[in-house]
Amino acid sequence: METLEQIRDRLLARFPAAKVELVTNPGTAAEHSLLLDAVFAPEIARFLRDDPALRLDYCSNVSGVDWPEKEITDTVKKSVPDPAGGPDKVVEEKTKRIQPGCLEAVYHLYSMTLKHGPVVLRLRTGNRTDQVTLPSLTPVWRAADFQEREIFDLYGIIFSGHPDLRRILMWDEFKDHPMRKDYVSPDDFEWEPTPHGDVHERAKAHYPAPPPAATPTPEAKP
Amino acid sequence: MSDTPTTPGYTPFPAAGNISDAEREDLRRHGILLTSLEELYGWGRSNSIWPLQFGLACCAIEMIAAATARFDIARFGAEIFRPSPRQADLMIVSGTVTKKMAPQVVRLWNQMPEPKYCIAMGACAISGGPFKQGYNVLKGIDRFIPVDIYIPGCPPRPEALLHGLTQLQEKIRAERVSGPQAARHLQPDTASEFPVPDYGAHDLQPPSNPKLFTAPVLPRKA
Numbered sequence: 001m002e003t004l005e006q007i008r009d010r011l012l013a014r015f016p017a018a019k020v021e022l023v024t025n026p027g028t029a030a031e032h033s034l035l036l037d038a039v040f041a042p043e044i045a046r047f048l049r050d051d052p053a054l055r056l057d058y059c060s061n062v063s064g065v066d067w068p069e070k071e072i073t074d075t076v077k078k079s080v081p082d083p084a085g086g087p088d089k090v091v092e093e094k095t096k097r098i099q100p101g102c103l104e105a106v107y108h109l110y111s112m113t114l115k116h117g118p119v120v121l122r123l124r125t126g127n128r129t130d131q132v133t134l135p136s137l138t139p140v141w142r143a144a145d146f147q148e149r150e151i152f153d154l155y156g157i158i159f160s161g162h163p164d165l166r167r168i169l170m171w172d173e174f175k176d177h178p179m180r181k182d183y184v185s186p187d188d189f190e191w192e193p194t195p196h197g198d199v200h201e202r203a204k205a206h207y208p209a210p211p212p213a214a215t216p217t218p219e220a221k222p
Numbered sequence: 223m224s225d226t227p228t229t230p231g232y233t234p235f236p237a238a239g240n241i242s243d244a245e246r247e248d249l250r251r252h253g254i255l256l257t258s259l260e261e262l263y264g265w266g267r268s269n270s271i272w273p274l275q276f277g278l279a280c281c282a283i284e285m286i287a288a289a290t291a292r293f294d295i296a297r298f299g300a301e302i303f304r305p306s307p308r309q310a311d312l313m314i315v316s317g318t319v320t321k322k323m324a325p326q327v328v329r330l331w332n333q334m335p336e337p338k339y340c341i342a343m344g345a346c347a348i349s350g351g352p353f354k355q356g357y358n359v360l361k362g363i364d365r366f367i368p369v370d371i372y373i374p375g376c377p378p379r380p381e382a383l384l385h386g387l388t389q390l391q392e393k394i395r396a397e398r399v400s401g402p403q404a405a406r407h408l409q410p411d412t413a414s415e416f417p418v419p420d421y422g423a424h425d426l427q428p429p430s431n432p433k434l435f436t437a438p439v440l441p442r443k444a
Binding site: 169171172173174175176178183185186188190191192193206208 | 322423425
């Protein structure tokens with residue numbers, strides 16, 4: 001199979017208006033992926049499926065990722081000349097920036113006919129609140145049907161073009177998306193035999209009030 | 223009746239007037255079997271418990287194993303798993319009860335005719351188990367239906383289920399037809415059906431049946 005860089009270059013040649021980025025995975029798995037332009041995703045997906053050299057005809061897995069807003073501190077080292085005439089001082093300049101949050105859908109593709117893979121695709125939404133629509137790839141790979149529904153249910157990505165976008169694990173009346181990082185589960189921590197961490201903090205609210213201190217015990221010293 | 227049940231609060235049946243158990247045994251050695259209709263009734267009921275055939279999670283696999291030839295639940299007369307709640311005496315809640323599933327479990331319980339019994343099998347059915355803090359996990363089925371026997375384990379082995387079943391048999395044999403020790407279903411003021419919870423925005427409404435479940439008070443320092 002071609003390398004991911006070659007696939008990216010071919011995609012850029014074929015779809016000049018699209019933006020395709022290589023996202024590297026620094027871990028030992030080194031499973032790199034292609035970040036696609038959401039607008040061109042269905043066309044690119046159809047190309048990857050039908051291209052004779054790739055034939056990625058099997059979508060084995062679709063998963064969701066929640067990237068909350070994150071504050072990142074950039075550190076830049078600068079050498080400042082010492083006015084007293086000594087050696088230059090190295091000063092660290094720290095700048096803080098906010099990395100905006102987004103929701104992500106990750107597709108793992110294999111080829112059954114050519115026996116290769118995986119190729120990992122990523123699609124990202126504009127933000128986590130109002131621009132959460134992504135194009136559905138279910139028309140390209142039927143296998144994505146239930147898994148896109150699951151992502152819609154648990155992360156709240158709306159897949160436009162999906163044939164039957166309903167909740168699949170939670171009930172229909174459920175509000176909110178429980179796999180998001182900022183989801184707060186309902187307060188039913190009234191009985192926790194061995195609480196710890198966050199659960200302990202929330203269980204404390206249910207502890208009975210300590211009995212009012214009776215007559216303060218006087219010091220036993222005469 | 224040579225077996226001596228060990229259930230606390232069990233008192234031997236008055237077989238015939240003021241005859242003692244020793245005298246009964248003595249007569250039995252001479253080929254005279256004395257019993258009462260009440261005792262015979264309990265003996266018959268306890269040896270033909272028909273469970274409802276349904277499983278919720280991995281504990282159901284152990285329940286199936288208990289029904290196979292190796293463990294053979296038929297030795298205790300409980301091998302007739304009924305596919306309809308109308309024909310079942312025993313509900314074995316085997317596995318994690320999700321909040322989405324809980325109303326259906328309560329509805330099945332309501333559809334079972336009296337006398338009926340419930341076994342909570344495994345850590346999840348008892349308390350939510352390892353998934354207790356999950357956003358979709360009910361923290362114990364005893365929040366909505368009355369449980370007769372709790373079988374701990376994750377999952378309990380088939381032997382544990384059989385032990386739970388024999389404990390239930392002893393409980394059934396100890397039940398009287400009338401009087402203060404009468405079986406639960408023969409007392410006029412006990413409920414047979416329980417309200418089915420509704421799906422709320424984040425949790426079931428109500429999250430537990432207050433007539434059945436009150437959280438234990440934990441006197442703990444805040």
